[in-house]
Amino acid sequence: MNRTKAEQVFRSYTDNYDSSDVKIKLKIDHTFRVAEIADRIAEGIGADRDFAWLSGLLHDIGRFEQVKRYGTFYDAVSIDHAELSADILFKDGLFAEFEKALFSDVSSDENIFLNEDKKKLLETVIRLHNKLAVPDGLDEETLMYTRILRDADKADIFRVLTEPPYDGRNERIINDGEPASDKIMELVKERRCVPRGITETEFESLVSHCCMAFELEYKVSRNIVAKQGYLDVLMNLDVKNDTVRDQLKTVRDEMQKCWAEAVR
Template sequence: MSEAHVELVAKRFQAFAEPFLAEPGDNFAYRLKVEHTIRVSAIATDIADHSRVSERVRFAARLAALLHDVGRFPQYKRYRTFRDAESANHAALSVRHTLRGDMLADVPEDIRRLTLGAVILHNVRALPLTLPPETLAVARLVRDSDKLDIFRVMIAHFSQETPQHPEVALHVKPHPTAYSQAVLDGLLRGETGDYRHIVWVNDFKLMVAGWIYDLNYRHSLKLLRERGYLDTIFDSLPAEPKLLALRSQIMGHLAQRLAGD
């Protein structure tokens, strides 16, 4: 396993995406996923380079980052949505199309297995802690990288007067101040948000802020702090006491986990 394998899989991903990008009409959704994939793989490399992980974990995480959203392309082509509940589990589609296209050809068997494990696990709400340690390490790394880029995508999306595309934020309802009490209460208890409870745009922002409880690697938290994503999100929410309390709870959590830096 070498750098050349990662390059090869990156090329295969590009070749897989190309026909979708060439489709007439609405190709914004496909471009979004290609760009997301490229950034997620860069973030995964960065986290791996700054963390104590084995070479095997490092390679598998980089491959899984490249392949995690392969299923988004056939999903959007068939259903015109990124909402899994209304279409199909896109992680399962990613595995199916990775295998069908033999996109992991020439990759050693142990790394293939770790890669596919992280792809299928990248969108589960919580990782089963009974997983083998290396599977867990790869899945956590990919999930952190994915989330860090979604922070960026969401902030770019919500800061536009006219959001670029309804699928980016999965059709949440726009409103300057409305939010759901259930979403806020869950986050105040330190739980991560649940897509099923999201109604308003502010619910979505809160859920994304709550992902901090599900970031695993220290370097991921550092990237989050460096990029100022949490401040951007909270600055765009109404200045209500309960929301301010959540803000200080979340910022406190970040500071505590990064203490000693």
């Protein structure tokens, strides 16, 4: 699979959007990192690295159209960006462009992606990457690549949350963060992801972001996140309020137990 050519198709697609807009640039950088992390997770668990890498490259392609149409990445007030990504690729036909590039230098019988099942798999994995939970009843292969992509996406989100504009949020939490509600802390103790829309303060939003790490599916993903260190930065903010400090400690303690008990 020709990754360089696939990246060129990606870049020529995103050239249609304004890359001087920080939002656009953020998503371009995020895309390449997620592709790379997905590749590493696939390598670690013995999955098809090219397929995982490609799912990362394409998973957020709808983000550019989302921000152009609605001026926001907030799905709740605009559109489900995972569905939009899959629609642009597989309904509007953008995937055909990638397909040509991916296999421009191999003979057609080496071409695994021309297989309809693989295309369907890629489409499903992209549609599921942002859902709160993975639905029941998926076959093993779909489940595995969905998990890889979701883990890779989460792993890069922790980086994003330590950089501008989120560094400003972290600074505000350090100085004036208010304690999270009991409801949010219950979810922490249950080691669950916090549903979107129930967080009311910046600290609650930070806690909800940290909680995503409860649901990292693979040990290799957890190792990548641990090595990156961004989650640690978030869970160790030097907050001034004592209750907030205790709550962050609870998040760290639960994370440690959760990761120690994980089965995969």
